[in-house]
Amino acid sequence: MTNTKIKNMEDFAAISGLSRPTVSKYFHDPSSVRPTTRARIEAALEQYNYRPNIFAMNQNRKLTKNVGIVVPYLADPFFAEIVRVIERRCVEAGLSPFLFNSQGEPGYEIDILDTLRSLKPAGVLLAPLGRQSDKRAIESFCKDVPTVLFDSNLEDLGEAFVGSDNRSFVSQTVEYLTRTGEPPCFFEMKTPANPNANKRRLAYIEMMDRLGFEPHIVPIKGSGWAFEEIGRQGALKALIEGAFASNTVLCSNDRLAIGLLSACYKMGVKVGRNDDCALRVASHDDHPFSRFTCPSLTTAAHDYSAVSDEVVATLFKLIESGGRLDSRTEQLFPARLIMRDSA
Amino acid sequence: MTNTKIKNMEDFAAISGLSRPTVSKYFHDPSSVRPTTRARIEAALEQYNYRPNIFAMNQNRKLTKNVGIVVPYLADPFFAEIVRVIERRCVEAGLSPFLFNSQGEPGYEIDILDTLRSLKPAGVLLAPLGRQSDKRAIESFCKDVPTVLFDSNLEDLGEAFVGSDNRSFVSQTVEYLTRTGEPPCFFEMKTPANPNANKRRLAYIEMMDRLGFEPHIVPIKGSGWAFEEIGRQGALKALIEGAFASNTVLCSNDRLAIGLLSACYKMGVKVGRNDDCALRVASHDDHPFSRFTCPSLTTAAHDYSAVSDEVVATLFKLIESGGRLDSRTEQLFPARLIMRDSA
DNA sequence: TTAATTATTTTACGCGCGTAAAGTTATATC
DNA sequence: GATATAACTTTACGCGCGTAAAATAATTAA
DSSP states (O other), X not given: OOOOOOOSHHHHHXXXXXXXXXXXXXXXXXXXXXXXXXXXXXXXXXXXXXXXXHHHHHHTOSSOSEEEEEESOTTSHHXXXXXXXXXXXXXXXXXXXXXXXXXXXXXXXXXXXXXXXXXXXXXXXXXXXXXXXXXXXXXXXXXXXXXXXXXSOOTXXXXXXXXXXXXXXXXXXXXXXXXXXXXXXXXXXXXXXXXHHHHHHHHHHHHHHHHTOOOOEEEEOOOSSOHHHHXXXXXXXXXXXXXXXXXXXXXXXXXXXXHHHHHHHHHTOOBSSSTTOSBEEEEEEOOTTGGXXXXXXXXXXXXXXXXXXXXXXXXXXXXXXXXXXXXXXXXXXXXXXXXXXXX | OOOOOOOSHHHXXXXXXXXXXXXXXXXXXGGGSXXXXXXXXXXXXXXXXXXXXXXXXXXXXXXXXXXXXXESOTTSHHHHHHHHHHHHHHHHTTOEEEEEEOTTOHHHHHHHHHHHHHHOOSEEEEOOOSTTSOHHHHHHHHHHSOEEEESSOOTTOSSEEEEEOHHHHHHHHHHHHHHHSSOOEEEEESSOSSHHHHHHHHHHHHHHHHHTOOOOEEEEOOOSSOHHHHHXXXXXXXXXXXXXXXXXXXXSSHHHHHHHHHHHHHHTOOBSSXXXXXXXXXXXXXXXXXXXXXXXXXXXXOOHHHHHHHHHHHHHHHHHTTTOOSSOEEEEEOXXXXXXXXX
């Protein structure tokens, strides 16, 4: 490394004895220049370690390599995990992912979308807040920027939706639980912000009806994203008041279940499927920590890998089609039941 | 909202009847223009909802409002939580945080630093990978971009370091455990990537020595960031082989402890401080989930809020000082012992 | 009202790069 | 070695904005 200061592409072109447009062409596609030219550039690259300014590049480009990834709450390991996989796929495909966290607040979500307009991304992967999202703002954004929704569906917004089939989740857990023991009651937040939660409740009721059982919902109070604490408090209350109508509890999601399990442990309620257990607990999501709960959590797992792959594949298709798709597709992935020790 | 298309500041200045530089000045500081002018701009703003392109703004600015936040592994809730707080503080201060995840890979970390150069951030908050980091690359980056290190210290790199005082963490847990029962053995990964882990081991040995007890280290194998699984496998092995030299185990961090607790539950080893318990377990970090483990985890807590505040405050000081500080400060925060049920 | 003090406009250039068109050189084909 | 075909260079403009200097207009002080 020589310490001549290379400030921009002009400088770099000069020291490699080429014109700037040629160098620019190289960075756009290294194979588009003559091999000897390419070798010269790459030799200079080794010496000076120059990299073009990605934002200046995007300023006057028809199609950038940027992609925006927006999630509602990154401190939720579910999103952290799915984002991790998506980011890798994007980098492998030569795209530059930019990650944004709405932090559960509609105001942030809108600000993020504004920032994303400036980024001029080739496409955006958006997991919206859900009920709290400003649909008008998102609709306007989707008109300007090719967007794939994931996790939470907002009707007719974005070019496509990729998510999980909540009915598949619930039908598998309910089927399993009813087949192997008492029909479950359903443990959930009273007013969930996430549309998936509503779909799960409806699926539970429908499934119980179909199987000829009486659905029992145990709604607990609380709002925000501290689901474990909400689940714990709600479960303590429910256990004390005897609100569980069955010895089997199906939680809307794993984070609530984690709180519930912690409450059970505290109260000395043994959870599991053995005879000496007082309660069976199952749930949905296969949260990264659900294998480490005590007991380990029986749950319906997202196919993280398939969802991530499809999200990214849809994004690529969208980009290749010039930002618009013929029709809005909704791709839903079924769950895989993971039997562990809690039910 | 009128649907005249406002594409840039030129357009916006035109419809508000002002010149572009005046509008530019307004966005730089709204109070720097005459009140009547300000009112005109803000009225137009309501109608057309224009926002300047943040990246074009930064292109020719001496000092941008961008800050970069880099963490080694975002799927670790510890980082997710600290990032959440830091991001909020930045937004409140009118800065635009950009979040990057090294994903445990040195190559990513370097790529991120390159992207960050393009972003021209006013400052960067960097939690490096640690031992695996390319120190030369980071050193070179820190020369160009004002950087505050946090979480993991790399000697002499960056303008400042903000982190936790590992000795305070370990001394409090060791002191508590020895005072209330058997002296603990120390459960950790054999070759931890994070420098904090090494400091904790040394602090454990020193503390045990000082108190006149024999230190016992239980090193487990494994690499990567799946600490819970590593802890679980290591603990299963240790339990079967009787490798715990004491009925008290102090884990290097909560994620290992979560794995250990899950192994104990599996093996029917009751954990807690009551007489009917076979093992006491304590740890360090106060991981967001440690209050929901079974039993809840006794741990030395980071002062998340204080660390985040100091990280951001140091960043602000650094920015105000023009990107350099007189001397490199290392600010370490003590732990707060949180007594829960596991020990 | 006039002078002094702001605020604003005009002008002009820069940031670091993309990109298109026209002209020039190097490589491949015969 | 002449010609066709790439590859390359030059030139010139654009992206959306910052910013500095000089000229003009509006406000305030006198």
